[in-house]
Amino acid sequence: MTKTITQEKINAYALASGDGNPLHTDPAFAAKTQFEGTIAHGMLLLAYVSEMLTSAFGEDWLRGGRLKVRFRAVARPGDTLTSAGKVTSVEGGKTVCAIECRNESGEVLVSGEAVVSRS
């Protein structure tokens, strides 16, 4: 699943989520930080990952999904992100997946594990 980050999308997410951290929404502020520009919210990236898991597992993801991730690098306006997952085990009604989100350079931005209890 692929999405392209824009400042407009970051601003829309900031408005919806109530997370108006200037690191995400204020280019002048963000330019003075270690990132030298605005970055996307981590939870926006997780929304993309969750959409992928909803698409794969349907309602089971909503009623029995578990996610554990680390944010390893930041996403910036202009980045094209790809979320992907690979089933690593299926046992006892639980499907375990390694999940990640990468940018167009192949850099891993988010990595971790999702577990889905299947009904």
Next chain:
Amino acid sequence: MTTLAALEKGHEFPTVPFDLSDQWVGDYVVSVEDEAISALDSGFVPPMAVAALAIRALLEQTSLPPGTLHAGQELAFTAPVRRGETLTVAARIASRGKRAGWALIAVELRVAREGATVMTGRATLSFPAEEGSAV
């Protein structure tokens, strides 16, 4: 407003209600371009929307230090949530630490519908530690 940096381990946030209004969920779904949730059932709320709104409710009780970063996230969903529902979120500071000049704080949260858990989570946040601070 108290900043997150001033809260000690074990601090419990007051339980607060929040509404998943149809308008808000619609705005959220558009902002994250989620096409999968509506393919299931137009009444379902994306689980990350529940997490985002729960966190928003918590942020109304405290402010984040400048430069706060999201280092990690754990979430577990136990029941689907529908548009129009009112949920509550309870949270506590689960741990505090300091590494390489950065403070690390873990916030555990529990989201419930009429007392029954629908989601639990743990967010790890980091921000520049102040000189001489205990974290």
